[in-house]
Amino acid sequence: MLTGLWQVADLEREGPLEVADAAAAMDACAEAGFTTFDMADHYGSAEEIAGVCAARRGGDVQLLTKWTPEPGPHTSATVREAVERSLERLRADAIDLLQFHAWRYADPSWLDCLFALQELKEEGLIRHLGLTNFDAVHLDMVLNTGIKAVSNQICCSLLDGRASGAMTEVCVRHGVQLLAYGTLAGGLLTEAWLGADDPGPEGLQTWSEMKYRRFVEAAGGWERLQPLLAAIRAVAEKHAVSMANVAARAVLDRPAVAGVIIGARLGRSEHIADNLRLASLRLDAEDREVLAVASGAMDPIPGDCGDEYRRPPYLTAAGDLSHHVGGFPSPYPVHHGPGSRTRAGSGTVWEEVAGFSRAVRTGDHIAVSGTTATHGDRLIGGADPAAQTHFVIDKIEGALEALGGKLEDVYRTRIFIPKLADWEPVARAHGQRFGAIRPANTLVQAGLIGSGYLVEIEAEARVGS
Structure with a gap:
């Protein structure tokens, strides 16, 4: 299980976080055994916070970050600049796993970025190279081209089964691992929402909730969600664990999934005690059947993995790409x-x-x-x-x-x-x-x-x- 730091950016909508306090909250996670943290160059001050925590702990934490460049051409120099910026924030000599996001495949500049990143990996600035939000076709393309990607971070949950088909087949064939985020659908797959009325867009507080409510709408709506929540709750009661434990274990047990990313709101809710129960939870065949039937009753999320960032419907917090990019240049002169x-x-x-x-x-x-x-x-x-x-x-x-x-x-x-x-x-x-x-x-x-x-x-x- 990895601790996700996307919520840092959300928390900082209220103002800057105190880096030392947030790093102390990270340290508490590491002390409990959760030593792997996932972040990105655009998750507010997440990289700086992680750097402080890693310096305190003497390097016994694994820091995974992402580079999500602006669309358009990039040179080897601009790629190096981005990687060195993250290294400085992380206070590291090498990035444990650098995960790359491409905004659109029709613009081939994404390949230039990956080739440059592979050169930096060979140079030693990156220990492992990964991808994030790649679909099955382009993950396969990357690997067949000879780029040494070891992982693909994608949205995957009992609500979102897009990774179960072609994506899993490509990963198994190439020996690539999946890192699953959105496993709890921004908390919507937990006890707080079982039997609750649809809060509507105005009733949600965090970016994560706003984003994953769009997934719920794409999967059939709030009323259709409730039977799935009831099924998760039934399995949770059987094993005397939380719904979050069941939702996370169901994804972690899937082929090619190496880890699930559970978000933390540093200094407010890290859910350490609850997350520790995940290690001992084992789902049996009956549990898996109950969850499969309930998930199967929802509408499939459209498209392939990562399509929510590349084509309508944009299943993002804002419902478009306005928080991410300003526009797209012409793919070719x-x-x-x-x-x-x-x-x-x-x-x-x-x-x-x-x-x-x-x-x-x-x-x-x-x-x-x-x-x-x-x-x-x-x-x-x-x-x-x-x-x-x-x-x-x-x-x-x-x-x-x-x-x-x-x-x-x-x-x-x-x-x-x-x-x-x-x-x-x-x-x-x-x-x-x-x-x-x-x-x-x-x-x-x-x-x-x-x-x-x-x-x-x-x-x-x-x-x-």
């Missing part, structure tokens, strides 16, 4: 001319050599050139045809966005593969991304120019179609 054309370039060497653009817009029509899994001088997706296909479609999406379109505007795709044996993983990846769009499509076997490329795709779109 845009050029005008000749004539009325507008062009987007992805910067590959072949665009300059062969004299073409990644995409060209004339009027409301956008044509996207044959696109491979190239980013700069790197091949993305390794030798996995599905991973390459997903990155190709990311590039196509980025080119469309740069010219004012979107993936949903695509009405025609053409796929070229050199190996006939790869047709099915490529087709299935295309289906994952275009299944709701259903463009006209042709897939043919053809020789591709360049080493390692397993797929090339071109697309046509009509903006607003």
Whole structure:
């Protein structure tokens, strides 16, 4: 069990915390055996507080932090600056686990950040590299590309089962571990809310409660939540533990889950005595069935892991991304001319050599050139045809966005593969991304120019179609 420090930012809405007092509250957690703390560069003064606590304890705590950069391009220098800033706050020579968040995949600058972070890991400034809020497709892409990520921190609870399918399969296949947050749904899966009336947005006090009430709404609403709470309570009474213990253990027992993150409001409520009971709690088959039936009666949270930060409905405290980012720059540079054309370039060497653009817009029509899994001088997706296909479609999406379109505007795709044996993983990846769009499509076997490329795709779109 990890102690989460997101609540530091929430507490500091009332004013700055006294760092020494908050560090003392962290120290009490560590004394009880909870020595692993999860935070981020934007959780208020959490990193500074953790640094004071770690200095007092002589390094017997594990400090996990995150880097959530502003959208857009970053250089090796700006990545280093971010890591060194966290190191200074943490008073550490190396970050135990640095977890990276990408705001959108259509902008390939997220890959530049990860490559730079891997270099800092090799240099020794980062002990382990992790991800946060990555979906299954892009976690798989990262790992197939050769980036040595060991974990993915995602929302996972009896209310949110998105991690149970493709995410777990990818983690098991690659040996990657999940760190689960939102396990108690901001406290909504505890005794305080069993039988309680819906507080409505105005009846909630913390960002965490505001955020996870949106999850409740997405899962069917407050009335639908109550049977789930009753099931958790029944299992808790059977074992003479709290509902929080049951909700956390149910997630901790899932395949690929290495740890659950339980939030603490430092100096106010760390729940140390209650959390200690989690170690001895064992759920049996009957318990798991009761909880599975109750969870299954709720509507699935839409999308894949992390989608709440990338597409509507935004299941955040504010219901949008206003607390997180100011806007999104164009994924690719845009050029005008000749004539009325507008062009987007992805910067590959072949665009300059062969004299073409990644995409060209004339009027409301956008044509996207044959696109491979190239980013700069790197091949993305390794030798996995599905991973390459997903990155190709990311590039196509980025080119469309740069010219004012979107993936949903695509009405025609053409796929070229050199190996006939790869047709099915490529087709299935295309289906994952275009299944709701259903463009006209042709897939043919053809020789591709360049080493390692397993797929090339071109697309046509009509903006607003």
